[in-house]
Amino acid sequence: MIRRFLDLHIPIETCNLRCHYCYITQQRKFDNKLEKFPFSPKTIRKALSKERLGGSCLLNMCAGGETLLSEEVIELMRELLEEGHYLSVVTNGTMTNRFEQIAKFPKELIDHIFFKFSYHYMEFMRLGWLDRFFNNVKLMRDSGASFTVELTPSDEIMPYMEELKQKCFSELGAMPHVTIARDDRDSSIPVLSKYSLDEFVNIWKNFDSEMLNFKSTIFGKKRNEYCYAGEWVGWINLWTGDLRPCNCGPSVDNIFENIDKPINFHALGKHCSIAHCYNGHVWLTLGAIPEMESPTYAMLRNRICKDGSEWLKPVMKEVMSTKLKNTNREYTPQEKIRNEKLYRFNKCLSFGKRAGKWALRKLGIRS
Numbered sequence: 001m002i003r004r005f006l007d008l009h010i011p012i013e014t015c016n017l018r019c020h021y022c023y024i025t026q027q028r029k030f031d032n033k034l035e036k037f038p039f040s041p042k043t044i045r046k047a048l049s050k051e052r053l054g055g056s057c058l059l060n061m062c063a064g065g066e067t068l069l070s071e072e073v074i075e076l077m078r079e080l081l082e083e084g085h086y087l088s089v090v091t092n093g094t095m096t097n098r099f100e101q102i103a104k105f106p107k108e109l110i111d112h113i114f115f116k117f118s119y120h121y122m123e124f125m126r127l128g129w130l131d132r133f134f135n136n137v138k139l140m141r142d143s144g145a146s147f148t149v150e151l152t153p154s155d156e157i158m159p160y161m162e163e164l165k166q167k168c169f170s171e172l173g174a175m176p177h178v179t180i181a182r183d184d185r186d187s188s189i190p191v192l193s194k195y196s197l198d199e200f201v202n203i204w205k206n207f208d209s210e211m212l213n214f215k216s217t218i219f220g221k222k223r224n225e226y227c228y229a230g231e232w233v234g235w236i237n238l239w240t241g242d243l244r245p246c247n248c249g250p251s252v253d254n255i256f257e258n259i260d261k262p263i264n265f266h267a268l269g270k271h272c273s274i275a276h277c278y279n280g281h282v283w284l285t286l287g288a289i290p291e292m293e294s295p296t297y298a299m300l301r302n303r304i305c306k307d308g309s310e311w312l313k314p315v316m317k318e319v320m321s322t323k324l325k326n327t328n329r330e331y332t333p334q335e336k337i338r339n340e341k342l343y344r345f346n347k348c349l350s351f352g353k354r355a356g357k358w359a360l361r362k363l364g365i366r367s
Helices: 041-047 072-083 096-102 121-127 130-143 155-172 197-207 210-218 280-286 297-301 314-319 333-349 353-363
Strands: 005-010 058-063 086-091 113-118 146-151 233-237 242-244
Touching (some): 005 280, 041 072, 072 086, 113 130, 121 155, 130 155, 146 155, 146 314, 197 210, 210 280, 280 297
Parallel strands (some): 005 058, 086 113
Antiparallel strands (some): 233 242
């Protein structure tokens, strides 16, 4: 069981691919210098110790560009695994040397790893890297890691639907999962397609993907329930240490400040400011909104192969089947009132320390 899910954002935008649907390509950031981590892996491990987080957690590592470009990521993975956490790593699956390094980890560490392999079919075909991709997926599978293969569907890739589906099935025994691409340029965050959401889902439903099925039920729907993002789940910038509830909401704390003291977790509550929970395939399936019925996160990531094997191995399947309400306590009415005050304080603090101090006096609380 896990105590929390934390999304560890690595703000490196360098990438070795040029996917047409990615903002890195659209803004020509792929050639940006590969920056070094401001904090060492050991410091990050200390900041994210089991003691500070309340137990073992599922930590998702994702860069703006390709996550495994930096060799420091390998050292960081090992530190966090040895701390006792479980790791999810988002990657395009092309960094063969990195996967060869990971394959040498002890088995008890590899059991705690899950890879989200992004299936950028058109780019792999352009570069001649399709076999490289599948060889790396199979290397991690055969080493004992859990994985999923996920396709970002776009209008341009539709002519290749059947061939990319069959290629994945022949290599891995199952079809890829399908997500919903979003257009971040619009505040309503619509589907990134010339088709309506219903038309889009109808086009891609033949992949029989639980990922697509669930995301289609939450896409475009504003969440107004009490959300425990910021308490049970969260988003951390590994460059600055800034801890936020998710992709919205004011900063809750900084993991690198007062590193020997507990982290101040505070739930977002009913203050979600985004049009819809586009990352709800993680937050909501893990139970950030405890009363909401949803499949488990494992169900959205797993596949049962033609030989009966599964993409998720037993350890990670159990972890990713967690509902966080079973490992955490919901707030009492009094705690919700106090948390509301803390939210207002953090909101004021986002406008500057002077505003934060004013809010502190007015609300009569201490952060």
